Amino acid sequence: MNTATQVSPTTRAAAISASGLRKSYGDKVVLDGIDLRIPEGTIFALLGPNGAGKTTTVEILSTLITADSGQARIAGHDVTSDADSVRRRIGVTGQFAAVDGLLTAEENLLLMADLHHLSKREGRRRAAELLERFELTEAARKNVATFSGGMRRKLDLAMTLVGRPRIIFLDEPTTGLDPRSRRVMWELIRNLVTDQGVTIFLTTQYLDEADQLADRIAVLDHGKLVAEGTADELKRTIPGGHVRLRFADEAHLATAAGFFGTAARDDESLTLRIPGDGTLADLRAVLDVLDSTGIQAESLTVHTPDLDDVFLTLTGRQNAPTHPNPQKESAR
Amino acid sequence: MSAATATAPATRTRSYALRDSMTMLRRNLRHMQRYPSMTISIVTMPILMLLLFVYVFGGALGTGIGAGADRGDYVNYVVPGIILMSATSGAVATAVSVCTDMTEGIINRFRTMSISRGSVLTGHVLGSVIQVTAVLTLVMGVSLAIGFRPDASPVEWIAACGLLVFLAFGLAWLSAAMGMGAKTVEAASNAPLPLTFLPFLGSAVVTPDSMPAGLRWFAEYQPFTPINETLRGLLLGTPIGNDGWIALAWCTALSLAGYLWSRAVFNREVTR
Numbered sequence: 001m002n003t004a005t006q007v008s009p010t011t012r013a014a015a016i017s018a019s020g021l022r023k024s025y026g027d028k029v030v031l032d033g034i035d036l037r038i039p040e041g042t043i044f045a046l047l048g049p050n051g052a053g054k055t056t057t058v059e060i061l062s063t064l065i066t067a068d069s070g071q072a073r074i075a076g077h078d079v080t081s082d083a084d085s086v087r088r089r090i091g092v093t094g095q096f097a098a099v100d101g102l103l104t105a106e107e108n109l110l111l112m113a114d115l116h117h118l119s120k121r122e123g124r125r126r127a128a129e130l131l132e133r134f135e136l137t138e139a140a141r142k143n144v145a146t147f148s149g150g151m152r153r154k155l156d157l158a159m160t161l162v163g164r165p166r167i168i169f170l171d172e173p174t175t176g177l178d179p180r181s182r183r184v185m186w187e188l189i190r191n192l193v194t195d196q197g198v199t200i201f202l203t204t205q206y207l208d209e210a211d212q213l214a215d216r217i218a219v220l221d222h223g224k225l226v227a228e229g230t231a232d233e234l235k236r237t238i239p240g241g242h243v244r245l246r247f248a249d250e251a252h253l254a255t256a257a258g259f260f261g262t263a264a265r266d267d268e269s270l271t272l273r274i275p276g277d278g279t280l281a282d283l284r285a286v287l288d289v290l291d292s293t294g295i296q297a298e299s300l301t302v303h304t305p306d307l308d309d310v311f312l313t314l315t316g317r318q319n320a321p322t323h324p325n326p327q328k329e330s331a332r
Numbered sequence: 333m334s335a336a337t338a339t340a341p342a343t344r345t346r347s348y349a350l351r352d353s354m355t356m357l358r359r360n361l362r363h364m365q366r367y368p369s370m371t372i373s374i375v376t377m378p379i380l381m382l383l384l385f386v387y388v389f390g391g392a393l394g395t396g397i398g399a400g401a402d403r404g405d406y407v408n409y410v411v412p413g414i415i416l417m418s419a420t421s422g423a424v425a426t427a428v429s430v431c432t433d434m435t436e437g438i439i440n441r442f443r444t445m446s447i448s449r450g451s452v453l454t455g456h457v458l459g460s461v462i463q464v465t466a467v468l469t470l471v472m473g474v475s476l477a478i479g480f481r482p483d484a485s486p487v488e489w490i491a492a493c494g495l496l497v498f499l500a501f502g503l504a505w506l507s508a509a510m511g512m513g514a515k516t517v518e519a520a521s522n523a524p525l526p527l528t529f530l531p532f533l534g535s536a537v538v539t540p541d542s543m544p545a546g547l548r549w550f551a552e553y554q555p556f557t558p559i560n561e562t563l564r565g566l567l568l569g570t571p572i573g574n575d576g577w578i579a580l581a582w583c584t585a586l587s588l589a590g591y592l593w594s595r596a597v598f599n600r601e602v603t604r
Contacts, residue, residue, distance in 0.1 A: 062444045063443075064440060064443055064444060087444055087445055087446040088446040090444060091444075092440070092444040094437055094441070098440055098441035099437070100438050101436070102362075102366060103359070103362065103363075107362065111355065111359055114351075114355040114358075115352060115355055115442075115445055115447050116445075117348060117351065159441070
């Protein structure tokens with residue numbers, strides 16, 4: 001951790017700020033007034049279903065398109081009036097791999113080095129270093145057309161890093177990747193922030209990705225931000241936390257139900273759901289009751305609301321992005 | 333870095349325009365070198381046409397260009413036209429490669445980088461000119477091998493090459509605009525086809541005098557006829573007259589129109 005990260009995130013200078021961003025295509029309102037403030041050296045995740053306006057937000061902030069109204073500043077530079085200064089500070093890895101499929105991995109990186117006006121020597125050094133860091137050295141001389149999705153994505157990110165951007169936009173960086181490649185990408189992204197203190201603006205439709213990576217998360221739905229905060233803050237805003245006790249038979253269940261007044265009882269699965277916030281004190285209270293009454297519980301699980309719950313509650317939709325296990329329970 | 337970049341960004345970008353264009357040119361040349369199928373197809377087409385016109389039609393067509401003319405004379409007549417056709421066939425390759433770039437993610441990467449905006453296009457246009465020059469050299473080599481006998485002086489050779497490069501440059505801008513405007517690569521490869529066909533509706537393979545009135549009028553006034561006649565004059569010593577100036581005017585007009593059209597499409601695509 002460098003010294004910058006010691007400062008509280010809220011007092012740090014804003015790497016990205018936006019107010020009242022609006023964008024429509026014809027009658028279709030894609031962004032309906034977006035306000036953002038993302039401090040330097042943090043990871044910000046913009047979470048939302050397909051078509052929520054995530055990519056449009058990235059396109060505006062990365063100078064690809066202009067907003068109909070509103071303002072956005074990147075490292076203090078206006079994205080419309082001072083686009084070139086913005087471009088010099090950002091790196092963008094889009095939803096679809098922006099690599100040159102007719103070149104090799106190394107040539108792609110050298111192309112970026114040339115476009116960043118690095119000297120030949122510096123360019124070669126930088127390319128070699130990135131190939132090494134992204135474990136692409138072996139494939140360096142291979143044509144990108146032969147690369148797997150995960151390798152293309154890694155190269156894509158490596159190309160973004162050639163110019164040492166201070167602010168990086170990642171538009172759905174792991175969409176379509178297998179679980180292992182996703183973890184590799186996550187690790188690379190996390191290291192960028194811890195090692196180099198860059199700011200990352202990430203869009204994702206995966207709740208666990210936002211949960212894993214982001215310091216702050218904003219939920220975008222129908223072009224509006226419907227919630228913003230840390231993963232924990234968001235989870236706290238919605239109900240659903242509980243301790244679940246399972247018993248051997250109905251007799252035990254009935255006895256226990258008598259002692260936990262607020263619990264919801266499920267005779268079929270022989271469980272009791274005791275509402276709570278999942279804190280240690282909460283859990284201890286449950287255990288104390290069990291101890292003092294001598295009731296034997298077969299198992300105990302703690303359920304904290306995860307971002308899926310948040311997402312479903314906030315966007316009011318059941319067709320939220322799939323999660324392998326929406327009612328994720330964590331045994332403690 | 334901030335101290336250096338504080339000095340007027342516009343000047344800075346302009347000073348890198350040449351360097352960025354050269355980087356893009358190297359990229360396009362590498363594409364051509366690695367995937368030569370496009371270059372091969374645009375070089376085989378005119379050579380096949382040349383052989384077809386000389387050996388299949390040449391005996392019959394030769395008599396049409398003048399009394400007592402034979403296949404040998406016809407080679408001299410048709411080669412400048414085939415050369416022009418080779419110059420136009422490069423347009424298809426340019427449109428396809430520009431369109432491929434525009435429909436793939438890499439263009440968005442370039443657009444978010446602090447590089448000279450036009451360098452993507454300049455790279456394609458210069459690449460196209462080099463590609464066409466290579467094709468023309470090959471076609472000229474084959475022409476000489478099958479009996480083309482130009483009588484041009486070194487100055488005339490230089491003038492002929494200059495005219496062809498100028499034409500290739502104009503066509504490259506025009507086809508770059510076509511490539512950008514096309515939604516798919518297939519559409520991009522079809523868009524410049526009329527251009528490759530145009531020399532035939534002029535003085536490329538037969539004299540316009542032998543055509544019906546309406547077509548003859550078109551053949552005499554379309555851009556490729558004066559260019560063709562100028563080329564023929566430079567290489568073989570036939571009279572050029574006003575055609576030289578008209579040819580230059582057409583090349584200038586093609587370049588200017590192609591450039592302005594490209595720029596307009598490029599800017600429209602950027603702001604969407």
